[in-house]
Amino acid sequence: MTETVERETGRVEAFSDGVFAIAITLLVLEFKVPHRSAAPNDAALWASLAQLWPSFVAFTGSFIAILIMWISHHGLFRMVHRVDTPFLYVNGFMLLMVTFVPFPTAVLAEYLGHPGERAAAAFYCGTFVLVSTTYQLWWWTACRRRLLKTNVPPEHIARIWKSYRFGFVVYVAAALLAFWHAALGLGLCLSLWFYWALLSRRTEA
Amino acid sequence: MTETVERETGRVEAFSDGVFAIAITLLVLEFKVPHRSAAPNDAALWASLAQLWPSFVAFTGSFIAILIMWISHHGLFRMVHRVDTPFLYVNGFMLLMVTFVPFPTAVLAEYLGHPGERAAAAFYCGTFVLVSTTYQLWWWTACRRRLLKTNVPPEHIARIWKSYRFGFVVYVAAALLAFWHAALGLGLCLSLWFYWALLSRRTEA
Amino acid sequence: MTETVERETGRVEAFSDGVFAIAITLLVLEFKVPHRSAAPNDAALWASLAQLWPSFVAFTGSFIAILIMWISHHGLFRMVHRVDTPFLYVNGFMLLMVTFVPFPTAVLAEYLGHPGERAAAAFYCGTFVLVSTTYQLWWWTACRRRLLKTNVPPEHIARIWKSYRFGFVVYVAAALLAFWHAALGLGLCLSLWFYWALLSRRTEA
Amino acid sequence: MTETVERETGRVEAFSDGVFAIAITLLVLEFKVPHRSAAPNDAALWASLAQLWPSFVAFTGSFIAILIMWISHHGLFRMVHRVDTPFLYVNGFMLLMVTFVPFPTAVLAEYLGHPGERAAAAFYCGTFVLVSTTYQLWWWTACRRRLLKTNVPPEHIARIWKSYRFGFVVYVAAALLAFWHAALGLGLCLSLWFYWALLSRRTEA
Numbered sequence: 001m002t003e004t005v006e007r008e009t010g011r012v013e014a015f016s017d018g019v020f021a022i023a024i025t026l027l028v029l030e031f032k033v034p035h036r037s038a039a040p041n042d043a044a045l046w047a048s049l050a051q052l053w054p055s056f057v058a059f060t061g062s063f064i065a066i067l068i069m070w071i072s073h074h075g076l077f078r079m080v081h082r083v084d085t086p087f088l089y090v091n092g093f094m095l096l097m098v099t100f101v102p103f104p105t106a107v108l109a110e111y112l113g114h115p116g117e118r119a120a121a122a123f124y125c126g127t128f129v130l131v132s133t134t135y136q137l138w139w140w141t142a143c144r145r146r147l148l149k150t151n152v153p154p155e156h157i158a159r160i161w162k163s164y165r166f167g168f169v170v171y172v173a174a175a176l177l178a179f180w181h182a183a184l185g186l187g188l189c190l191s192l193w194f195y196w197a198l199l200s201r202r203t204e205a
Numbered sequence: 206m207t208e209t210v211e212r213e214t215g216r217v218e219a220f221s222d223g224v225f226a227i228a229i230t231l232l233v234l235e236f237k238v239p240h241r242s243a244a245p246n247d248a249a250l251w252a253s254l255a256q257l258w259p260s261f262v263a264f265t266g267s268f269i270a271i272l273i274m275w276i277s278h279h280g281l282f283r284m285v286h287r288v289d290t291p292f293l294y295v296n297g298f299m300l301l302m303v304t305f306v307p308f309p310t311a312v313l314a315e316y317l318g319h320p321g322e323r324a325a326a327a328f329y330c331g332t333f334v335l336v337s338t339t340y341q342l343w344w345w346t347a348c349r350r351r352l353l354k355t356n357v358p359p360e361h362i363a364r365i366w367k368s369y370r371f372g373f374v375v376y377v378a379a380a381l382l383a384f385w386h387a388a389l390g391l392g393l394c395l396s397l398w399f400y401w402a403l404l405s406r407r408t409e410a
Numbered sequence: 411m412t413e414t415v416e417r418e419t420g421r422v423e424a425f426s427d428g429v430f431a432i433a434i435t436l437l438v439l440e441f442k443v444p445h446r447s448a449a450p451n452d453a454a455l456w457a458s459l460a461q462l463w464p465s466f467v468a469f470t471g472s473f474i475a476i477l478i479m480w481i482s483h484h485g486l487f488r489m490v491h492r493v494d495t496p497f498l499y500v501n502g503f504m505l506l507m508v509t510f511v512p513f514p515t516a517v518l519a520e521y522l523g524h525p526g527e528r529a530a531a532a533f534y535c536g537t538f539v540l541v542s543t544t545y546q547l548w549w550w551t552a553c554r555r556r557l558l559k560t561n562v563p564p565e566h567i568a569r570i571w572k573s574y575r576f577g578f579v580v581y582v583a584a585a586l587l588a589f590w591h592a593a594l595g596l597g598l599c600l601s602l603w604f605y606w607a608l609l610s611r612r613t614e615a
Numbered sequence: 616m617t618e619t620v621e622r623e624t625g626r627v628e629a630f631s632d633g634v635f636a637i638a639i640t641l642l643v644l645e646f647k648v649p650h651r652s653a654a655p656n657d658a659a660l661w662a663s664l665a666q667l668w669p670s671f672v673a674f675t676g677s678f679i680a681i682l683i684m685w686i687s688h689h690g691l692f693r694m695v696h697r698v699d700t701p702f703l704y705v706n707g708f709m710l711l712m713v714t715f716v717p718f719p720t721a722v723l724a725e726y727l728g729h730p731g732e733r734a735a736a737a738f739y740c741g742t743f744v745l746v747s748t749t750y751q752l753w754w755w756t757a758c759r760r761r762l763l764k765t766n767v768p769p770e771h772i773a774r775i776w777k778s779y780r781f782g783f784v785v786y787v788a789a790a791l792l793a794f795w796h797a798a799l800g801l802g803l804c805l806s807l808w809f810y811w812a813l814l815s816r817r818t819e820a
Binding site: 421424425428436495498502510512520521525 | 628629632633635636637639640641642643644646648649651654655656657658659660661664674675678679682685686689812
Binding site for chain 2: 011014015018019022023026029085088089092095096099100102103106107110111114115116117118119120123
């Protein structure tokens with residue numbers, strides 16, 4: 001019986017990992033090869049590649065974001081003992097947001113540094129507000145439906161809640177800030193991601 | 206011997222999961238980034254993003270549909286004891302339909318809210334008539350070739366047949382309805398998906 | 411020690427399965443959504459979708475071809491006891507051809523039923539001549555480097571060789587035939603695939 | 616406890632394999648189907664396909680490169696005993712470079728044989744300088760954080776360092792050479808890859 005449950009968890013993790021891996025790899029499709037007519041020599045091609053800086057920013061940012069989401073999902077699943085069907089739907093809803101990330105990334109890559117960049121940046125940050133919401137829903141379902149292992153300490157559960165609330169508030173602030181200044185909003189998102197990456201270094205190493 | 210069979214099942218499940226995961230993630234490619242010339246400022250970009258509502262509808266609908274298919278495949282495979290080559294082909298035929306879903310989704314996203322939307326909606330619903338057919342063929346093959354575990358109760362098998370026949374009839378009705386009114390046909394499909402998602406909550410939780 | 415070897419085989423199989431799953435799912439990207447300007451009403455959209463028949467033919471054919479390749483790879487790997495680095499490269503070379511299949515498929519979808527279809531069909535069939543060659547190289551390497559399980563009977567090995575030689579000859583004939591008549595060459599390829607699918611039903615069921 | 620660690624390694628490997636498999640399969644999207652207007656008959660289509668030779672070169676080169684990276688990752692992971700969170704980020708940074716490869720590949724396919732090819736070739740080779748850097752960072756982290764199995768001999772660790780330094784120097788030389796002559800820089804990269812493939816045959820067979 002325990003074995004069956006284990007295997008079930010394994011298949012959900014494998015499917016989720018597949019979705020994370022594909023979403024993170026599709027980000028590269030957002031780069032557009034400069035047309036030959038626009039880059040008729042070496043210098044012009046270098047200049048065209050340099051003009052793609054918004055694509056590099058958007059690609060790197062979204063890559064780090066999805067990587068953090070994957071590592072977080074990875075860590076959360078270590079605490080999950082079994083899955084049931086409602087949890088599969090909530091997990092699927094979270095994956096819906098993960099697979100959506102390449103679109104706001106492409107919008108940001110197109111508009112950053114051009115008129116409309118504030119709308120693009122707010123749309124981008126706003127997407128992560130929804131991502132954060134689905135992660136909270138995921139965790140709420142896991143706790144509520146008693147899917148966690150019994151040896152997970154309550155203070156650990158509380159710390160995760162706190163971390164999610166913090167992330168949610170920062171994303172909302174970033175989205176609002178982006179309405180006024182695109183780079184500031186994006187910078188706040190990126191700061192959060194670097195903070196999380198560095199924090200994990202301390203707490204889990 | 207048993208071990209070999211187990212592992213075989215595992216590899217088919219892994220391959221199928223891969224196809225489901227990729228098909229569900231490719232759906233996002235259907236979103237088209239608004240051209241910079243069409244959105245020269247923040248307000249125009251918000252308006253352009255809002256005009257993508259058919260893409261959001263089609264993306265969300267198809268995501269839920271493929272997710273339900275995956276969860277259903279997941280549940281069915283728990284009853285499968287072993288696989289043989291004909292079953293691999295039937296499973297492959299079912300995956301053919303799964304990988305096809307992004308195309309009618311993209312057609313729907315292009316035509317919803319424009320002339321031609323009834324054809325697009327009927328094509329979309331009609332695709333799920335075929336999907337439903339392949340699931341019935343899958344189940345028929347599993348039953349007929351005695352691939353199921355011996356402890357699966359007959360009433361459970363009968364309930365699955367009933368559920369598939371019900372789905373098939375609803376999809377046919379949705380496709381016919383869409384010829385007359387696009388939103389009604391689509392609404393019927395979406396209702397079915399929400400019904401299945403809620404139903405599973407009751408029966409398996 | 412045995413465990414390590416088993417796990418190695420597992421990882422190569424998982425990577426190969428991933429490539430097969432992605433290549434088979436990317437085939438759908440070859441479908442082009444008809445432009446709204448070309449299909450201003452329901453009847454025009456149905457007509458536009460019907461004009462995509464070469465895409466449906468190419469998609470279905472290539473899907474079946476990759477599915478057969480996957481099932482074949484699946485069956486061959488059941489006989490493999492261990493892998494070494496040269497074998498990884500040969501397996502990779504075979505995957506190179508698998509990932510290439512979506513391109514001739516897209517060419518065929520574009521040109522079938524138009525001038526140039528003979529070149530497109532010959533290019534398509536010719537691709538499978540190379541695919542067949544890489545499968546023979548794969549099998550040759552597995553036999554030559556003694557990677558097979560010791561309990562594989564010699565007559566089984568001989569039967570696989572015979573089957574590959576037969577496939578190779580048919581693909582060459584199909585490619586040559588396509589230079590003269592596109593549909594005949596393609597028909598020969600499709601016949602081979604249906605023959606293999608039906609044959610496997612008899613021998614392994 | 617040991618079991619948990621093993622499984623952790625397994626999930627990171629599976630995620631990484633997924634990313635490698637997807638990146639290597641997306642390379643085919645770089646091939647552009649010739650427009651029907653540009654190829655109005657069989658001879659013109661053959662000529663158009665022949666003009667895609669830069670795509671074939673770029674596709675084959677990048678496929679071999681990612682395959683070598685995967686096999687290398689595969690070999691390195693056999694020495695890894697456990698993973699921690701900082702290592703997950705370093706591994707993710709390496710995957711960032713892997714998923715980026717399809718873009719310089721597409722740039723190379725577009726410009727090889729045209730003005731601007733030196734910039735495209737230098738950009739392509741330069742990407743592998745960064746790839747090589749992330750592999751060195753990966754190995755450094757694994758060594759430094761004591762994630763390796765205790766039975767890995769020091770001379771083996773030293774040989775891997777030497778091999779990475781060698782690759783790094785060759786990539787830098789190739790990138791510099793490409794500024795002056797595109798084909799020479801690319802040829803140096805390809806030579807390195809064939810050398811590695813043949814070398815592995817000797818050392819591990």
